Amino acid sequence: MTHVCAILLISFGALTTPVAAAPTPEQIKDVAHDLVCLCDTCNRESLSTCQCGFATAERETIGEMLVAGQSRQQIVDSYVDRFGSMGLANPPEGYDVVWIVPFVMLGVGVLGVRQVLVYWRRGRPVAAASVTPTAAPGAYGDRLRDDLDSFEA
């Protein structure tokens, strides 16, 4: 993924200006990375890595469009015009919710865990207190308890 990010960042710099000369395979793949293969068998594999005939042909089309001086956005738009928004690797604009929800849930989860811990902490006094070596005072007690714990399990 980081790799992907890096490529995207580099490519943004490289491809804002139209490519006049024959594009390298790497430049084509940068654009294809935003798209997925829509043939029947490959099932939305990234257009940049898919090896089927459909993907190979589409990558050639991207190459031709780059030569014609079209921008990344124009090429992507034309793919979507031909095949629908399913062709985009990521949901189009207006679907930000897809990115937000997992992290919201992550946060909700932390709050949940915190609630549980606080609830447990408040729970009734420990019935088993007499059997745990809490009677031993101070640092020695801590030490003893840690040692006991490390022997358990």
Add this chain to the structure above:
Amino acid sequence: MVDIGYFALCLSLAASGYAVFASLMGAQRQHEGLIRSGENAALAVCGLYTVAAIGLWYAIFTKDFQVQYVAENTSRSQPFQYVLASLWGGQSGSILFWGWVLSIFTGATVLFNRNRYRSLMPYTVAVLTGSCLFFAVLNVFASDPFVRLPFTPQDGSGLNPILQHPYMAIHPPLLYAGMIGMTVPFAFGIAALAARQLDNTWLRAMRRWLLIPWAFLGAGLMLGGKWAYVELGWGGYWGWDPVENASLMPWLAATALLHSVQIQERKGMLKVWNMVLLFFTFGMTIFGTFLTRSGIVSSVHAFAQSNIGSYFVVYLVLIILGSTVMLVRRLPDLKAENHLESFASRESAFLFNNWILLALLFAVLWGTLFPVISEAVTGEKITVGAPFFNQVSIPMGLVLIFLTGAGPLFAWRRTSKEGFRRNFGAPAIWAAVTLIVVIAVGVRDFYALTSLTLCGFVGGSVVLEFVRGIAARRRTSAESVVVALATLLAKSRRRYGGYLVHVAMVMLFVGFTGNAFSVDREMVLQQGQSATVDDYTITFQTLAFGDDDSKSVSAAALTLAQDGEFLATLVPERHLYKKAQQTTTEVSIYSSWFEDFYIILVGFADDNASAKFQIYVNPLVGCVWWGAALFVVSSLWTMWPSARDRRMARLDRESSRADTWEPALSGAAS
């Protein structure tokens, strides 16, 4: 033989129906004879399903193309080992296979546990045979593998060529075994609720039955990755396909459960949560199957025509309703027996483990279902592809790997300040050293640095645990270090086997991190021309063509050299399967201990003078496979019964024999 198979399938339907009935009646009336009869019926289901499976296999092997399933999923030219795989290569056959494996699990559960957990058995058997019943109903009424065509075709259409690969012959059965096996712990959970025997007995009964499918699922996932890597030809091993996700989700849930049951065993806490998690894990296996069989998400693995989705919906609703009702009725019996002494404790660490695993699970579920949900809402078809899953799962994965190392460093109950320093000191130093080393070798990527540093941290924490264990042994007995290590591993299988699984996770994460450094090149080479990729030099030598019954092969030969030294001859191929008119890429891989050189033949010019190649250099990918192997070995080690387990089993059996079967009494006692 086909008719015998069909007949056996129908009989197994009846037998599982009877087993459910007899077990439940027997449990209700406390009638030992009925209960035994239910158990024997469960064994009969296993036998009958075996006959049915053999019946279909026989049809496949004898190429009985009048049977529609055989005509659709095998062909005359298909090699022997893949003929074997035709049993589960298509929809109805895979459901028969599912039912068969489930019946084997059912039979094994009866044989291993019937003397040990008398009071749980009738309900366990009822749930297991109830599930067998569902799959038998599916086979008989909705998806019959024994249906005959009105005519006999000359040849069948054959198994999908990309599935004709050795890994594909093992990967689906492993995944199936993992998904199906989750039924057993679920059955024990339901049985504990029904029999009102909610002490640690059922946890003991369930633990190994949870570990087995969990290990199968994990192994199946990793083999699937290996298959994708060598067969699909896109240079990677995990594509976040809905079917991959469908088997990853129950694995994540089961991993969370394996950790959180420990709190219940030791502290009597989280009883309700563990039940919920257990039901959820099982529910995810059925839901995942539904996802891939109903065709509501599109996937490489999806089975084409599907009329069985509605059956799964009904089954899933029954499971959810049934288990919820059972759980709610028993809530008063599931009170926590303890309370938390300190936030800095193993208990909290386990809670956070559950948190991150479930958050990851939710993210995967969300991404998988989002296209379905959004299409229902907006009507627009969209794709949630690998970029989403990577972006979301990488940060969560990093938290997970951190917790893998940190969790075991917290003591049960509470960790004192001094204990905290003592436990975190060494792993923190390991992490720091790792960080310095990876910076020194030139790694600058943020995620890669974080990941490798955390892997160093986890490695340090595991080594610390082993060092302490060995030291403790040597204090009490004059063992050598090697003997002490062996005794630790042999005696505390759960604990130290578990740490080995953590090491396997570290290796997997190191392997995943390698993705950040992979090199991706595409090039056209003339015959005799050389090119440099990374520090490798490849020279395109020649093209060759061949033909056999099922396919035409085009192959390129290239020599690979590094620093002027010859390494290997690589032969990437393209296969055109004649029947399916489908082309597959056969990649060629040169593996060194550090990285893979991976080459695909993309195509060639009409005059054969030049060819196009796709090349990946994948560093650290070997760690994924070695990590997978260690995962399998160490999870087997963890579940293998120790001498103490065998003693416990004997005691359980004896006490079970001594007791008469009285669920009410045992419930009250707990």
